Amino acid sequence: MKIATFNINGIKARLPRLKEWLEETRPSVACLQEIKSQDDGFPAGEFEAIGYQAIWHGQKSFNGVAMLVDAKASFTGPVEVRRGLGIDGPNDGEGEQARYLEADVNGVRVVCIYLPNGNPHPGPKFDYKLAWMERLRERMAEIWAEEVPCAVVGDFNVIPHDDDVWSPKAMASDALMQPESRAAYSRLLADGWTDAMRTLNPRGGVWTYWDYQAGAWQRDHGFRIDHLLLSPELADRLEAVGVDKDHRGREKASDHAPVWVQLRN
């Protein structure tokens, strides 16, 4: 079973690139973030046509998450378990943002998250980020108590270590690498979850995001913020992880690259 996460930065603008990636790499489960689409604008038929069954949690203009499952490979699901964490956005009266989707796939619980960016720091958006991370931690503890194999994947918007970024100095004031952001991420690992990429690449130096600006891609000025966290049962099945880096270099690419984990059966 191969579980992938991909912040696509707009499903309408990215549809040809996204379908290309699915057909070339054929993940069993693909968790998407920043679809930037309302529920009724989601192109489910486009995915069905290439053998993927989808569920989605959309929002106008911003955010939005989705989960695709390879029906051609006879994977069952996604059977939705939950959408949203029940936490309002940082602006008064805006309600909850579309950032969380949880479903069962072949007996594995898959959680797709788009964690708040938190910039500028300090401020209400940063406070929202930290509150969201604490709520996520609570939900992960609930799933842990169910003793179901689980992968929590997505755009965490956290650079866990200094060796996960091209220049810690250049990013020092960013919400992605504030000590509070890192501490909240570390608590998830301390709870027993395994960072799949870190486990197989303990020295860092692997990027999943390159900014559109300042020639970041050409200069390899990237960092790692897209993560795959595994419950103990899935960590025991960890076989390989990777970044589909070449997809970042294509025409009309997202600023994130897809990241995946291969699990033994």
Next chain:
DNA sequence: ATGCCTTCCTGGGGAAGA
């Protein structure tokens, strides 16, 4: 450095991203 680029929503230019 309120910069750089890209998307969305909308038909001009602002918000958001990281």
